[in-house]
Amino acid sequence: MAESEGKEMSFLAHLEELRWHLVRSFIAIVLVAVAVFIFQKDIYENFLLAHRDPNFLTYRAFCNFFSAFGVESGFCNVEFSGELQSLKVTQQFMNSIWTSLILGLIVAFPYVLWEIWRFIAPGLHEQEVKKSRGFILIASLLFFVGVLFSFFVILPMSVYFFYNYEITDMIQNQFTMDSHIGLVTNTLLGVAIMFELPVIIYFLSKIGLVTPAFLKRYRKHALVLVLILAAIITPPDVASQVIVSIPILILYEISIKVSKRVIKNQEKKYGK
Template identity: 45%
Template sequence: MKPLDQQLEHEIEDGKEMTFLEHLEELRWHLIRAVGSIAVFALIAFVFIRTIYDKIILAPSKPDFWTYRMMCELSKKTGYADLCVSQLNFTLQSRQMAEQFTMALTSSLMIGLIGAFPYAFYEVWKFIAPGLRSSERRAARGAVFYVTALFLMGVLFGYYIVSPLAINFLANYQLDPRIVNEFDISSYIGTLATLTLGCGLTFQMPIVAFVLSKIGFLTPAFMKEYRRHAFVVILIVAAIITPSPDIYSQILVSIPLALLYEVSIWVSGYVERLRLKESQEMMERGEYDD
């Protein structure tokens, strides 16, 4: 169990029953601390925003980005020349007076959200956990760690895989050579943020499976029965979020999503085994009491 979860469990054991108004007050302070942590990270990001733009945010718009270099290496090994990205045919522009400053604030907030996510989620979970039964808390042990890890993995996947593939396709797609791609900086940032944060949320699939299985809405048998349907949906989603027509890009995105689905099946089975074990223990205690 991770340090944050150990601290949380200790605080739960020392807790006491509170009134409705005390619960609201407690929630208010948890939210204040969560939002405060996001604000701190956003402020730090704003101070170093020019370096962040050069090294991180605008990096996928350059042909020497790590993903594009790896794609070129892969093209040499597979002989599929179209896989290599040698140029990105677009320029970025700002057509409104306050747009660059607005994008600096927006980008700082986005980075603050990502950077503060572990602590912000810990504060939210710290409020929710005392309302759970002891068996539910044991089943959800390590929730802060797993949710954070999956979110950060999704963000990295979105930044290094999905976003470059989408940007490469959209930048090089032309209806006619006379049409020049000149994108507003807000459009570029919006695409990058949507794909990156979207993947961070998509990677929460095992957590969603855990919650739905816990309330009895989802079972491993159901997920196994519709596995083929799920894989078809995954391929469709991969085709949507990777507009590039080559099959390599779609497979590259589909594999992690398929693995997440398999992990979700295991998570659902784990919850079902815990439920059966608890039911059996309750029956045994009932027989003993009789």
Template identity: 45%
Template sequence: MGEDTTNEMSFLDHLEILRWHLVRAFASVFVFAILAFVFKGFVFDTVILGPSGKDFFTNRLLCDLASRLDMPLLCINQIPLSVQNINMSGQFTTHIWVSFVAGIVVAFPYIFWEFWRFVKPALYSKEVNHSRGAIFFASTLFTVGILFAYYVICPLSIHFLGTYQVSEEVENIVNLGSYISTITSIVLAGGIIFELPIFIYFLAKVGLVSSGFLRKYRKHSIVVALLLAAVITPPDVISQLLVCFPLVILYESGIVIARRIEAKREKEMAE
């Protein structure tokens, strides 16, 4: 362990400390969830349903770009999406679920900080110094991932899934629960995917992945990114690149991180 005091602590003592870290983390989620529940007008009308409207920032930007480039396929979400609720308690349960997800998203930096406070005493001072920026970078990447998913992937996915038809005789009337689960899944997935450099950092630190391993599967990662972009975007190159390019950048940054860790480890071994 990193400190002498932690060596003297029993397993139950560690569990007690962990319990209070978890209590504070859940309390922060609960507080932000209550705020989201109270301000449901902003959460639903502006945030949740926003990407489906023609006045949404991304939709307006793409339509303007479509007129300049004479590419009408880029102009998305101009027809209002019909969303309905078919369950008696559907809107209430959806309200609670969305508030909980919003609480997790907003409280994520604090949750990660509580996790760091629990792990920190087990680290040596040198390891603590190397990991001081972990909270900042993890929170920043998570936020960037959420914003990217919300402003880029969500509008493209809503347009593709909301207008896709197997037959002109079948009308798309989207269930509220389905719409909400799609938006929340995309947003949370975006935040987690953008944590890829952090995951690679820790995996490289313990020797589970290497820069050589990541380079070996570089082509596979590009193919996966292209397939993902092709599935959720309209059939045009610009939209696909908007989704694919950041994913490739994240993977390449992971290779750089792993290479730096290996170089540092080799230098320490040489010394």
């Protein structure tokens, strides 16, 4: 009986420790969110609404690229007609709060990872701790590369396409601020998480749920899924889908090598 009580207390102690890691992570997110809320005007105009500017860096880059090959491109005369609409009394306020929290999570991501690492590290062997000290740096780097890729590549193409797409001129596009900001924040967060694929594969390989053979066997299936995903988050043209697919496929190949390294280290450790 005493033994079971000891185990129960140990389990509760772990839950208590996890709770404080989560609390500190949430506090970090909220602190960043408060800062975003304070400077929301500049953040909205220069970041969240930046893709509505016809002179946005990516539009000019695409224009120069196509012009260099003598190809006419709509990116050379980008236009966004009409202003975004707020249709509810509380819409702007609620949108600014929710957006602040999402941006808070994105900015505070390395700290949240660090808190997760502090919770996991005591359960690892000393050798495992040494080998995985670069986890936070690598995971954070991949995350922010995903943020930059989505901001400068995926979002400009998506915004340009959806703002200029029309079934018939009898239907007028009148977008709300929620739809535009939602597109931006969801894409930023979604693509950033997608860039964490090698890290996710590392842990799945560590616990034996994924192997290099499995990843190689389903490489063709993964290619199809990547193309479908690219078709969903980009305009439906081949060039855009290829641009988005290439880094994801590169990450998939890196993940295979990561999984192979994990399995090799485990076999060496257990003498298999």
